[in-house]
Structures are given as C-alpha cells and as structure tokens.
Amino acid sequence: MSEQTVRLDIFKTYKLYVGGKFPRSESGRVYEVQDPKGQWLANAPLGTRKDTRDAVLAARAAVKGWSGTTAYNRGQVLYRVAEMLQGRREQFVAEVAAAEGLGAKKAATLVDAAIDRWVWYAGWTDKVAQVAGGANPVAGPFFNLSTPEPTGVVGVVAPQAGHGFSLLGLVSVVAPAIATGNTVVVALAERAPLPALSLGEVLATSDVPGGVVNLISGRTADIAPTLASHQDVNALDLAGAIDRDGPGAAAALEASAADTLKRVVRPAADPSAEDWTAAPGTRRLLSFLETKTVWHPMGI
Amino acid sequence: MSTLAANAPGATGGGLADVAASEATLRRFLHGLPGVDQVGLESRAATLGTRSIKTTAKAFAIDLAISMIDLTTLEGADTVGKVRSLCAKGLSPDPSDRTAPQVAAICVYPDMVATAKDALRGSGIQVASVATAFPSGRAGMPVKLADTAEAVAAGADEIDMVIDRGAFLSGRYLEVFEEIRAVKEACRRPDGSAAHLKVIFETGELQTYDNVRRASWLTMIAGADFIKTSTGKVAVNATPPVTLLMLEAVRDFRAATGTQVGVKPAGGIRTTKDAMKYLVMVNETLGDDWLSPHWFRFGASSLLNDLLMQRQKLRTGRYSGPDYVTVD
Numbered sequence: 001m002s003e004q005t006v007r008l009d010i011f012k013t014y015k016l017y018v019g020g021k022f023p024r025s026e027s028g029r030v031y032e033v034q035d036p037k038g039q040w041l042a043n044a045p046l047g048t049r050k051d052t053r054d055a056v057l058a059a060r061a062a063v064k065g066w067s068g069t070t071a072y073n074r075g076q077v078l079y080r081v082a083e084m085l086q087g088r089r090e091q092f093v094a095e096v097a098a099a100e101g102l103g104a105k106k107a108a109t110l111v112d113a114a115i116d117r118w119v120w121y122a123g124w125t126d127k128v129a130q131v132a133g134g135a136n137p138v139a140g141p142f143f144n145l146s147t148p149e150p151t152g153v154v155g156v157v158a159p160q161a162g163h164g165f166s167l168l169g170l171v172s173v174v175a176p177a178i179a180t181g182n183t184v185v186v187a188l189a190e191r192a193p194l195p196a197l198s199l200g201e202v203l204a205t206s207d208v209p210g211g212v213v214n215l216i217s218g219r220t221a222d223i224a225p226t227l228a229s230h231q232d233v234n235a236l237d238l239a240g241a242i243d244r245d246g247p248g249a250a251a252a253l254e255a256s257a258a259d260t261l262k263r264v265v266r267p268a269a270d271p272s273a274e275d276w277t278a279a280p281g282t283r284r285l286l287s288f289l290e291t292k293t294v295w296h297p298m299g300i
Numbered sequence: 301m302s303t304l305a306a307n308a309p310g311a312t313g314g315g316l317a318d319v320a321a322s323e324a325t326l327r328r329f330l331h332g333l334p335g336v337d338q339v340g341l342e343s344r345a346a347t348l349g350t351r352s353i354k355t356t357a358k359a360f361a362i363d364l365a366i367s368m369i370d371l372t373t374l375e376g377a378d379t380v381g382k383v384r385s386l387c388a389k390g391l392s393p394d395p396s397d398r399t400a401p402q403v404a405a406i407c408v409y410p411d412m413v414a415t416a417k418d419a420l421r422g423s424g425i426q427v428a429s430v431a432t433a434f435p436s437g438r439a440g441m442p443v444k445l446a447d448t449a450e451a452v453a454a455g456a457d458e459i460d461m462v463i464d465r466g467a468f469l470s471g472r473y474l475e476v477f478e479e480i481r482a483v484k485e486a487c488r489r490p491d492g493s494a495a496h497l498k499v500i501f502e503t504g505e506l507q508t509y510d511n512v513r514r515a516s517w518l519t520m521i522a523g524a525d526f527i528k529t530s531t532g533k534v535a536v537n538a539t540p541p542v543t544l545l546m547l548e549a550v551r552d553f554r555a556a557t558g559t560q561v562g563v564k565p566a567g568g569i570r571t572t573k574d575a576m577k578y579l580v581m582v583n584e585t586l587g588d589d590w591l592s593p594h595w596f597r598f599g600a601s602s603l604l605n606d607l608l609m610q611r612q613k614l615r616t617g618r619y620s621g622p623d624y625v626t627v628d
Contacts, residue, residue, distance in 0.1 A: 053619050060621070232621025259618075 014044045014193070016051060016217065017200030019058030020210015025218070026050045033194055036101035044193045047218030052185065052226040055214035059153045059183040060232055062211030067150045067181035071126035077207045078122035078179060084206040085115045085199075092167060092195055099166040099192035113277050114168040121175040124285055128180055132286055136293070143296040148289040150181035151263060152234035155227030157220065157253070158196060160189045160240040162274030167195040169276040173239045176284035178212055185214045185233070187224050189240060193217035221248040228256040235263035235288045243271065263288060316521050316557060323474040330473060330518060336509035336545060345540035348584055349577040355614075358576075362611050363401050365575040365603075366393060368593045370428055370564065372407040372601050373628070374435075374532065383412045387419035389626055394608050396624070397615065403604065404593040405458060409434075410447060413454035428458035428498070432483060435502075435531035437462035441482065448486040451495075458496040459487050462531060463515065465505045473518055480522035498526035498564055504536030512542055516549035526562040532599065537567025540577060547585040560589065566599025572610040575603060601628060 015022040027050075030043040066074075085092065089111055097107035132148040154177045159169035166189060177184045188196045200215045216223055220240065225247045227233055236257045241250035254264050265287045268274045319329045353361055371390045373382060387406055394400040405426035406416045416427045429451035433439035439447075448459055461483050467475045480499060487495040499519045503512050519527055527546055529538040543565045550561045565578060575598060582590050590596050605625040612620040 056619065056621075226619065229618040230621070231618055231624055 012042065014042055014197045014217070015200075016045050016047055016055075017197065017204065017213070017215040018051065018055045018211075019061070019214065020204060022200065022204070023051075026054070031218070033191070035098045041098055042194060044197065044217045047216035047223060049222055049226045051216055051218070052187075052223050053230070055185040055216055056153060056155075056227070056230055056232055058211040059185050059214050062183045062209055063150070063152055065209055066178070066183055066212045069181075071129065071181075074179065074181065075122045075125035078118055078125065078175065080206040081203060081208065082115050082118035082122065084202045085111075085118065088198075088202060089115070091198065095195040095198055096164075096167050099195055100164070110164040110168050110277070113164065114171045117168065117171045117280070118175055120280075121179040121285070124176075124282075125179045128282075128285060128289075131282065132289055133291070138295075141298045143298055144293065145296070146291050146293045148180065148286075149292045151288040151290055152182060153232060154182045154184045154235045154237060154288050155224075155230070155233045155262075156184050156186040156237045157224045157227070157240040157248075158186050158188050159271065159274070159276065160191070160220070160242065161272040162268075162276055164276035165189060165240075165274075166192040167199065169239070169274075170196050170199065172276055172280050173237050173284060174213060176280070177237065177288050178208075179285060180289055182235070182288050183212045183214075185227060186216065187220055187227060187240070188215055188217040190218070190220045219248075221246060224248045224253055225256060228253040228262070229259065231260050233260075233262060235265075237265045237284070237287070238267045239265070240271070241267050319521055320474065320477050323472075326473045326477060326518070327471065330514040333510075333513055333517060336513055338509055341509060341545060342541045345544045345581065348544070348581045349540055351576075351580045353576050353580070359611075359614050361576055361579050362572060362607050362614070364591065365572070365579060365598065366607050366611075367401040367404060368597050369403040369604055369607075370405045370407045370566070370597045370599045371403045371604060372532070372566075372599055374407070374409060374430060378409060378412060380412070380415050383408055383415045384419050385626075386628065387416055387425075389604070389628070390425055391420070391423055393604060394611065394625075397612070400608065400611060404597055407460065407599065410451035410454065410456070413451050413456045417455040426457040426496075427455060428460055429454075429456035430460045430462075430500075430531075432461040432479075434460070434462050434500075435533040437464050438466070441479065444479070445482060445486045448483050452487055452489060456495055458498060458526075459483070460498045460500055460528060462500045462502060463519070465502055468511070468515060468518075469505075469507070473514075477518055477522045480519060480524060484523050496525045497523070498528045498562075499524040500528045500531055500566075502531055502534060503529045503538070503542045504534045509541070509545055512545050513549060516546050517553070520550070520553045520559070520561050524561060526564050526597070528564040528566055528599065530565075530567040530599075532567030538565035538569060538599075540581065543578060544581055544585065547581060547590075550590075551586050560595065562595040562597065563590070564597040564599055569598055569600050570602050571606050572603075575607065 025045040025047050027048045029046040031046045033041045033044045092111045093108045133146045136144040138144040159165040203213050238250050242248040250267050257264050320326050373386050390403040390406050405428045407428040408416050410429045413429045431448040431451050432444035484497050501515045554560050608625050609620040
C-alpha cells in the first residue's frame with residue numbers, strides 16, 4: 001500500500017497596512033490581481049473610502065512623533081528598511097517579476113535598486129536642512145535662520161506604469177516624503193499592488209512607527225479622489241494618477257486638492273515612459289516641506 | 301421580559317413605596333431582582349452595535365446626538381474663560397454651519413455654575429453641575445448637601461451626584477437610599493421647583509452587572525430623574541452592555557410604577573460610531589419615548605467634534621479634519 005502525502009498550498013492573504021497594523025478592508029471585499037498575461041496571482045483587499053479615511057486618521061496621529069524624531073534617527077530607520085528589504089530580496093524579486101512581467105534577472109536589478117534607494121534617502125534625512133534651509137543675511141543685529149519643516153500628511157498615488165513602477169517606483173515616491181518627517185497614505189497601483197503590500201510587512205518590522213506609512217490597495221478612482229478632497233491631507237503626490245478623464249485623473253485630483261490648498265506634485269507627462277531606475281534628484285524630497293524662519297537677536 | 305421579580309416584597313400592585321421601609325426590606329428587594337445573564341447581555345449589546353446607519357438616517361442621528369450632549373469640562377485646570385468658550389461652543393457647535401443644533405447642557409463643577417449660567421442666558425441650554433464631592437463621593441453628608449445647595453443656588457438646572465460606592469458595595473443600601481433622598485431634597489429651590497437629579501453609579505467600580513441592576517432600582521426608587529453610568533474619572537467608563545442593562549432597568553421601572561427615568565452614559569464615548577450604537581440601543585430597548593434630550597444624554601466632550609466632522613462630511617462629501625473644529 002503506497003501512501004503519498006499531498007501537501008496543500010499555503011496562499012498568502014494580502015492585507016492593507018494601516019496604522020502599523022494589517023487590517024482587511026472595512027468592506028470585507030477583495031479583488032483579483034493578475035500578472036500582465038492575465039494569470040491570477042492573488043486576491044488583494046479592495047480598499048474603500050472609509051479605509052482611506054481611517055488611514056488618514058492613523059497618518060495624522062503619527063505626524064507628531066515622526067516629525068519630532070531627529071533627522072539622524074529618521075536616517076537610521078530608513079536604513080533599517082533597506083536592511084530588512086535585503087533580507088527578503090528573493091520574495092520581492094518573485095513578486096516584482098510577476099507584477100511587471102519581467103524575467104528574474106531584470107526583476108532582481110529593480111529590487112536591488114529599490115534597496116539602494118532607501119539607503120540614498122536615508123542619507124538625505126540629515127542633509128536636507130542644509131540644502132533647503134540656511135542662514136539669511138538681514139539688515140539688523142539678528143540671526144535669521146530658515147529651516148525646512150515637514151508639511152504633514154501626504155497623500156500619494158503610487159506609480160502605475162513605467163519601468164520598475166511596482167516596487168522601485170513606490171519607494172521613489174514614499175521614501176522622499178517620509179525622509180523629511182511627513183507621514184503618507186498611499187493609494188497603491190491598482191493592477192500591481194502585491195509588492196507594495198509586502199513592503200508593508202517590511203516597514204512593520206523595521207522601526208518605522210505605525211501610521212507613518214499607510215498602504216491602501218483598491219480602485220484608484222475611489223481612493224485618490226478621497227485623498228485629494230480630504231481636508232486633513234496636506235499635500236498630494238500624483239505620480240500614478242490615471243491618464244483618462246474621470247475621478248482619478250490628474251487634473252480632477254488637482255482641482256479637488258486646490259479647495260484645501262494642498263501642495264501637489266504633478267505626474268510625468270507620459271507616465272508609461274517614465275524610467276524609475278533613473279537618478280531621482282531632489283524634486284520630491286523638497287516638495288513636501290514648509291519653511292520656518294526664525295529671527296533671533298544677536299548679542300554684541 | 302420584565303426583570304422585576306413579581307414576588308419581591310412591596311412589588312404588589314406596582315407600588316414600591318414600602319420597599320425602603322427598612323434595611324432588611326430594601327436588601328430583600330434588591331437581592332430578589334433576577335441575576336443578569338452576562339453572556340446574553342454582552343452579545344445583545346454587541347449585536348445592536350452592528351447596525352449600519354447611513355445617509356438621511358445618519359444625518360438625523362448625528363443631529364439628535366448633538367442635541368443630547370451634556371458638553372462637559374471637569375478638570376482641575378478649568379478657568380472662567382474655558383467655561384465661557386465651552387458655552388459658546390454649546391450654543392453654536394459649528395460656526396461654519398448655523399443649522400447645527402445646540403447641545404442639551406453644559407456640565408461643570410459647582411463653582412463654575414454662575415459663569416455658565418451667565419453665558420447661556422436665554423438660550424434654553426441647561427446648566428448641569430456635578431456635586432456631592434465628585435468624583436469620589438468621599439465626604440461627610442453635610443459637605444455633600446452644602447455642595448449641592450451651593451450649585452442649586454448658583455442656578456444649576458441639573459445636579460449630577462455620585463453615590464457612595466463604599467456604602468453600596470458593603471451592602472449598606474439604606475444609607476445610599478437616604479443619601480439620594482437627602483440630595484434630592486437639597487435640589488429644591490425656594491420657589492418650589494427643583495433641579496433635575498442625575499445619579500452617577502460609577503459602574504466601573506461596581507464590579508458586577510448584578511450590582512448595576514441593583515443600583516439602578518435603588519436609585520430610581522429613591523427618586524432619581526436620571527441614572528448615569530460614570531464620572532469619566534476612572535479606567536472603565538460607559539460601556540454598551542452596562543448602558544443596555546440600565547436602559548432595561550428604566551423600561552421595567554416604568555412598567556412597574558409608571559414613572560419615566562432618563563439615562564446618561566458618560567465617559568469614553570468619543571466617536572460618532574459609538575454614539576450611533578447607543579442611539580440604536582435606546583431605540584431598540586425603549587423606543588421613541590426616550591429618544592429625546594429630555595430622557596437620554598451623552599456625557600462627553602470630544603464626541604461633539606467627531607459628530608461635527610461627520611456632519612461636515614455628509615454636507616460637503618469631503619472628509620473633514622481636526623483643523624475644522626474647535627480645540628477644546
């Protein structure tokens with residue numbers, strides 16, 4: 001009598017990342033995520049407007065603590081993210097390959113670049129003040145100093161296209177925002193949210209306080225307008241705004257954001273042509289800052 | 301289902317007058333009340349908390365909840381200025397939208413009653429004052445009565461007293477009963493009218509649901525106009541099961557005596573969602589008769605801001621934020 005034990009597959013339940021926890025969607029709904037060839041990969045939670053609101057609450061609650069840490073400490077935390085990501089490299093290579101329809105080798109290059117990008121922004125945390133601030137010469141016996149302060153809660157529409165968008169692109173929009181002390185709520189790429197949802201697990205184990213990064217998967221047309229109109233969101237990064245007309249389109253989101261005077265970073269003219277492996281520059285890093293200027297009497 | 305034990309002494313004919321004739325009769329009555337089914341109570345409260353209230357029903361419930369709030373400030377650091385600004389907020393909770401209803405009352409310490417009364421003159425908003433050595437209730441009887449009389453003399457419309465939990469827990473029910481009677485007497489004004497008396501149990505200190513049921517009946521028989529869960533000063537405040545139990549008690553009390561008593565959960569109710577759960581519970585347990593600020597109140601301070609933010613969301617379609625309501 002031959003007995004063959006058949007081992008059942010263990011599928012991963014992808015969940016949202018909100019306030020340092022991994023909740024399911026408040027709606028209880030999920031949607032099917034497929035690779036570019038139409039093969040089913042997994043079910044992702046279908047985040048709703050309410051999930052987005054909860055995430056903004058969590059992000060707001062985290063602003064005080066995160067913006068109050070020293071820049072040096074924030075750099076260490078961001079470097080720790082890179083360390084944790086390195087430890088799970090194989091998993092992310094597989095997920096990025098599936099999400100973007102790439103070979104393992106190309107995907108590995110992208111994951112390595114994403115890890116390096118965390119390190120790059122980790123280095124920036126305690127240098128941005130020198131670049132964006134400084135001593136101003138004034139006609140009087142005063143020290144006049146300008147320092148950059150974080151804007152607050154940043155709504156991010158994660159990239160949905162371009163080479164390396166699913167992980168490297170996401171890191172390229174999230175890391176600069178949190179490096180300077182902001183907290184973020186991210187509307188993940190609708191068709192490729194899996195690497196991003198796994199990134200939540202990395203963030204949860206790498207000293208990033210709960211609520212600093214909040215990840216919501218679901219329909220961009222639901223989540224992005226909620227972020228754009230939310231009165232407690234201070235800025236908006238539209239990297240992945242959908243290019244059709246309609247509720248998730250960049251122009252509509254920007255118009256909605258204007259009601260509450262949010263800072264807005266516009267998407268590239270042709271998002272699908274964007275190459276996320278290119279050097280990121282300081283544009284995003286300097287976009288979500290407010291300048292505080294202090295006059296201090298000078299002793300004689 | 302009535303929880304009133306039909307064979308309890310004094311229950312015959314619906315009259316409860318002689319229940320408090322002596323320590324022994326009172327104890328026999330209170331211990332004759334049926335025990336609380338803890339599992340059933342908690343699951344019932346949890347079930348009622350799952351109702352989904354949307355759109356127009358939600359708008360109605362939010363306005364109703366705002367009109368039921370006893371807007372409260374009970375801090376050692378209270379100043380005249382803070383009480384005045386709280387009164388201004390109670391009068392016009394949302395300065396950007398004058399259609400927002402007024403709150404039911406402003407709840408303060410006795411020495412702030414005159415300030416609040418002055419700020420609310422002509423508005424119809426009641427001034428509630430805590431009294432009887434709030435929140436611990438650990439003071440001699442003359443002090444408690446003087447505390448009450450001072451608040452009433454200063455113009456308080458409602459008095460929130462605390463019971464002596466020590467006496468209650470050690471079984472000296474008659475002492476608690478007499479105390480409530482005496483404070484109710486102290487609520488009388490010279491012109492013959494009287495301030496409304498709310499009696500706080502501090503349910504977080506009563507240990508068991510059975511005790512909450514006994515305290516409810518004891519207090520209602522003693523003549524309370526309202527029964528209130530908590531002071532907001534201890535770790536465990538109003539919870540849905542405790543409030544449900546008290547709602548059932550006032551329902552059964554009216555069935556037994558014809559007298560209607562109000563209920564006020566207080567402490568720990570911070571979100572619109574929480575408030576909705578309580579309103580559902582009132583509606584399902586007591587019905588329309590209690591769905592008004594005369595018979596049901598929320599003791600809260602931060603709840604109002606959340607209600608206002610939800611109200612703004614319903615009006616504009618955009619989620620609001622703490623920058624758009626006042627900082628208290």
